[in-house]
Amino acid sequence: MSYSGLANPKPKFGLDEEIIISKRGSRGHCRTPAYIRGKAGRIERYCGNFRNPEQLAENIKDADIIPLYRCIFNQHDIWDNYKGPKTDTLEIEIYEHWIERS
Amino acid sequence: MPHDSLKMGPHDVGGESSQTIDTHDHGMTYWEKFSNGLRMAVSSTGIIKLDELRLVAEGFGEAYFEMEYFQRNGLALVALCKKKSLFSEKEFQLELDNQKKNFKIPIIDLPNPKELVHLHDGVAHTHKGADFQEDEFGEGPPDFYFDMLATAAILKNKKIISQSDIQSRIEKFDSVFPFRGISVVTKAWVDADFRERLLRDAKSAIKDMGIDLESFADIICFAQSEETHHIVVCTLCSCYPRTLLGMPPSWYKSRSYRSRVVHEPRAVLEEFGVIIPASREVKVHDSNADMRYLILPQRPEGTNGWSEEALSKLISRDHLVGVGVPDNVI
Numbered sequence: 001m002s003y004s005g006l007a008n009p010k011p012k013f014g015l016d017e018e019i020i021i022s023k024r025g026s027r028g029h030c031r032t033p034a035y036i037r038g039k040a041g042r043i044e045r046y047c048g049n050f051r052n053p054e055q056l057a058e059n060i061k062d063a064d065i066i067p068l069y070r071c072i073f074n075q076h077d078i079w080d081n082y083k084g085p086k087t088d089t090l091e092i093e094i095y096e097h098w099i100e101r102s
Numbered sequence: 103m104p105h106d107s108l109k110m111g112p113h114d115v116g117g118e119s120s121q122t123i124d125t126h127d128h129g130m131t132y133w134e135k136f137s138n139g140l141r142m143a144v145s146s147t148g149i150i151k152l153d154e155l156r157l158v159a160e161g162f163g164e165a166y167f168e169m170e171y172f173q174r175n176g177l178a179l180v181a182l183c184k185k186k187s188l189f190s191e192k193e194f195q196l197e198l199d200n201q202k203k204n205f206k207i208p209i210i211d212l213p214n215p216k217e218l219v220h221l222h223d224g225v226a227h228t229h230k231g232a233d234f235q236e237d238e239f240g241e242g243p244p245d246f247y248f249d250m251l252a253t254a255a256i257l258k259n260k261k262i263i264s265q266s267d268i269q270s271r272i273e274k275f276d277s278v279f280p281f282r283g284i285s286v287v288t289k290a291w292v293d294a295d296f297r298e299r300l301l302r303d304a305k306s307a308i309k310d311m312g313i314d315l316e317s318f319a320d321i322i323c324f325a326q327s328e329e330t331h332h333i334v335v336c337t338l339c340s341c342y343p344r345t346l347l348g349m350p351p352s353w354y355k356s357r358s359y360r361s362r363v364v365h366e367p368r369a370v371l372e373e374f375g376v377i378i379p380a381s382r383e384v385k386v387h388d389s390n391a392d393m394r395y396l397i398l399p400q401r402p403e404g405t406n407g408w409s410e411e412a413l414s415k416l417i418s419r420d421h422l423v424g425v426g427v428p429d430n431v432i
Contacts, residue, residue: 025108029157031391033337034108035117035364047320050392057153068392075386079117079365087383090364093391 006049011067011096017043018102019071021094029057032098040102041073044091052095067096112166113159116337116388118361123373125425127351133247134172135272138349140254141179143267150182156339158182171340171355173246180249189256197252205248280348282313283396283422288410291401301325304396308346315345317394325398326427330383333371333424334395335363343394347422354423364388374425397424404431 013019023038031053047068055063075088082088130138144150158178159166166174183189189197257263286308290297299307304323308315315321321343324332336342337360342350353359363370367384371377378384387395399421405413420426 023108026110029153029160030110031338033116033388033390034106034110034114035337036388037108047393053153053391056151057157059151059154070393075365083366084368084384085380088367088385089383090386090388092388093393095391 006051006065008049008065009067011046011069013043013046013067013069013096013099013101015043015045019043020100020102021071022098022100026054028054030054032094033092035078036071036073036092036094037098039073039078041071041077044070044072047093050095052097069094069096069099071099111160112162112164113338115357115361116364118357120358120361123353123356123358123362123370125353125374127353129352130172130349131243133243133250135275136254136268137172137176137247137250138275139268139271140250140263141175142271143263144179144183144257146267147262149186149188149262150179154182155179158185159339167357170244171352173244176246176250180253183253183257188260188262189253193256194252197256198248201248201251201255205243205251275344275349279345280419282308282345283343283347283419284414284417285410286311286313286346286396287398287417287422288413290398291405291413292410297325297398300398313346315343317343317345319343319392319394321346321394321396323396323398324385324387326400326424328382330385331371331376331378331424332385332387332395332397333363333367334387334389334397335360336389337361337364338390341389341391341394343396346394346396347419351419371425374420376425376427397422399428402428402430 018040019042020040021032021036021038026032047070049065050068051063052066070091071094072089072091074086075082075084075090076086078090141155145152145155155175155178158181159174162169162174162178169177180194184191184194254263254268258265286300289311290300296307299310300323304321305315307323308321324330326332335354340350340355342354344350359370364386367386368378371384389395399417401413402416405416416428416431418426418428421428
């Protein structure tokens, strides 16, 4: 697809790469929900580069430009007592500074 | 359940247990439409960023869920305008008193809806009587509406926005945006090349239809199939492709939907009357950042040779979010 995001930097993670969402706290505004922090999944796609929403919320001038990915998780890897088939999944957008190599 | 210490605030509800979802869309009152139009008009100036508004609303703490959606977002706008010194507290209070003193519930001379035919994205559209059931007839406005009126008056006076900036948004949300997604789906049902382009690059495919989404966000389209059922939620707020589908329904913004879809999507779907066989994957999309989603339902059986106009009558907004599927025609 064509990306409306900004040109640089180049994405660090590749398609299907196994990753973990950082399990750290945050202050202020952030787009990484608590339920997905610390969970293991894979990169579903790279979505282009966008300004860091945590900095945009604070009206910081020239907020950092960060690669954004869609990450895919097996539901049973997110929730201990997920009721449903093993094939059920969840996909969510995560900015690169919240993603770690597994 | 997510680790409580990581919870960002009352808005970060994904994974919470919550009550049964009220699956009926309660629509919007005139006051809510005005608040929404004002907020969109101010955001479009670039003076105020969406993430700044979100941060202020999240900072309401326990009051976050005590307020209605439009009140919460409206009061966040007022607070941010003051913080950015677009107007002072004193200026605001003066204008607020003025608005309250001069307010009269508008008496609107309604047109005969049957005679009103106009174009939606180039297609003739007739209104039904129900379209005009605004609550100008009923209760007076909620208190926060005066805050909205005062904000609008000050910002208009300072030439930051105009009345038509607000009005044009109210009108588009009523009569343009809600019909766009449906027209995209019917085209995908009758035109295999378009369907392929839509699934590969929805933003360009939609643009080629002559629809300007006026939005920074990218659109990703997923097709429902025998293998996978897609469903969309925004657990952190109410991200939604508004210029493609119109305003999100009340349940989409509710705490119960936002909490539950991520951890019990099949139970939620059942509440909407949709049962997905265990052999079919349920895929939840948490629309939490810069992408927006359109779900392409399967074309109902028994519709071979149907025109796009006839097909459009089978589609509801719920199908395009994934909480409903169109019925087959027998």
